[in-house]
Amino acid sequence: MALPQPDLALLRRAQRGDERAFNVLVRSYEVPVYNYVLRMVGDRSLAEDLTQDIFLRLYQGLPGFSLRCRFTTWLFQVAKNRVLDELRARERKPHRLVAIEDAPPLEVVDAPIEQVETIDAVWRAVGELNPDLKMALLLRDIVGLSYTEIADSLEVTLATVKWRIYKGREEVQVALAREGIVLFVRESSASG
DSSP: OOOOOOOHHHHHHHHTTOHHHHHHHHHHHHHHHHHHHHHHHOOHHHHHHHHHHHHHHHHHHGGGOOTTSOHHHHHHHHHHHHHHHHHHHHHHSOOOOOOGGGSOOOOOSSOOHHHHHHHHHHHHHHHTSOHHHHHHHHIIIIIOOOHHHHHHHHTSOHHHHHHHHHHHHHHHHHHHHHTTOOOOOOOOOTTO
């Protein structure tokens, strides 16, 4: 399911500094942005902070945003850049160990234990992907952006996006197979 674009009148009002209009944008997109950031960084508190920072940057940059561009593409460009900044900063800092119980849980209500274990295994496998593959895969399979929107957001070619998504899915399946889990994944259209 693709993310809808906001109404142009709403965007124009937000660009002129209308806080209510900007709050509508935040409420409309904060959950997909937070979920994307959380899966990239793996820390709820940090994901909350980064999401706030992303929307602050969005607010600051909104007056210069061209209404000819897709808002979601720009939004996830801002998110990508902020996440990459954070990941680079993390590489420079000493690593701290994270206990498995501190990892973001997948909230599945009343699911059979096998299903919960499979979902946890999928998220572990996604978490092990390199950032380029993970970003493309999450933007497609979690956020629902089209391949073209992902290419624009990540500032790479359409062919690169298709390859990253293919490679990411392949690496997840290999990781799951090592755990004895075989999923039958329906391939989505590459034109998306």
